[in-house]
Amino acid sequence: MSPKKVLTVAGSDCSGGAGIQxxxxxxxxxxxxxxxxxxxxxxxxxxxxxxxxxxxxxxxxEKQFKAVANGIGVEAVKTGMLPTVEIIxxxxxxxxxxxxxxxxxxPVMVCKGAGQPLFPENTKAMIDYLLPxxxxxxxxxxxxxxxxxxxxxxxxxxxLTAAKKIHALGxxxxxxxxxxxxxxxxxxxxYDGKDASWLRxxxxxxxxxxxxxxxxxxxxxxxxxxxxxxxxxxxxAREFVRCGLEHSFPLNQFVGPIYxxxxxxxxxxxxxx
Ligand code: PXL
Numbered sequence: 001m002s003p004k005k006v007l008t009v010a011g012s013d014c015s016g017g018a019g020i021q022x023x024x025x026x027x028x029x030x031x032x033x034x035x036x037x038x039x040x041x042x043x044x045x046x047x048x049x050x051x052x053x054x055x056x057x058x059x060x061x062e063k064q065f066k067a068v069a070n071g072i073g074v075e076a077v078k079t080g081m082l083p084t085v086e087i088i089x090x091x092x093x094x095x096x097x098x099x100x101x102x103x104x105x106x107p108v109m110v111c112k113g114a115g116q117p118l119f120p121e122n123t124k125a126m127i128d129y130l131l132p133x134x135x136x137x138x139x140x141x142x143x144x145x146x147x148x149x150x151x152x153x154x155x156x157x158x159x160l161t162a163a164k165k166i167h168a169l170g171x172x173x174x175x176x177x178x179x180x181x182x183x184x185x186x187x188x189x190x191y192d193g194k195d196a197s198w199l200r201x202x203x204x205x206x207x208x209x210x211x212x213x214x215x216x217x218x219x220x221x222x223x224x225x226x227x228x229x230x231x232x233x234x235x236x237a238r239e240f241v242r243c244g245l246e247h248s249f250p251l252n253q254f255v256g257p258i259y260x261x262x263x264x265x266x267x268x269x270x271x272x273x
Pocket of ligand 1: 010011018042213
């Protein structure tokens with residue numbers, strides 16, 4: 001039996017921990033066949049790890065996307081870093097035309113360690129072109145604040161208000177990765193338009209978290225492609241990333257990725273599900 005096929009429309013991270021590299025490693029671990037449409041190339045300055053982002057020509061993004069989506073066909077697609085309004089619009093138009101069964105939108109607005117929001121002007125374009133297509137959208141708290149047009153979250157009530165607003169913008173399922181606002185706990189919110197579930201766990205005590213968000217949305221994409229429900233896909237993605245964080249490791253003084261093989265290696269029973 002051949003594996004399910006999936007596509008990531010995202011940026012390349014030369015350090016190998018985030019972006020398409022994280023997505024492909026996650027796809028491999030979750031036993032789906034991964035393909036890419038690269039939207040930008042990211043390099044870092046060796047001395048201070050500032051990020052340098054070069055967008056890929058829109059014509060070439062379109063050609064990659066059509067080769068995979070039209071020329072091959074996929075069960076699910078995710079988007080990651082989309083560096084310009086023009087590229088977000090293009091991704092939205094390509095996704096709408098391709099009618100891929102499952103669409104996961106990871107509204108990447110910051111890289112951990114990069115400090116500043118990457119492309120603040122892009123929020124409106126994500127709302128206009130991407131959220132209406134999303135089966136699942138996976139903002140962190142900062143991204144959820146921007147998408148919902150809200151001030152910094154202070155409480156779980158704020159998170160629920162934001163999830164409802166983002167759902168009203170067209171995303172069928174909303175997961176807010178809320179780890180940032182609670183010290184020792186991770187509390188993610190899953191909202192499907194009817195019910196809200198608070199997904200609680202202990203926070204993994206590590207600074208090496210690079211690629212956690214990309215891998216989370218990639219795992220959801222893989223599970224949806226294999227026929228899991230959005231809630232089941234999110235539960236697996238939480239476990240995949242939690243285990244990856246428990247075994248994360250430094251690459252240098254600035255950056256350390258999650259270990260993508262961790263779940264299969266250290267918890268094979270869960271990995272098999
Ligand atoms: O983690 C966000 C992210 C997404 N995509 C690419 C990145 C980063 C952060 O470094 O480089 C390509």
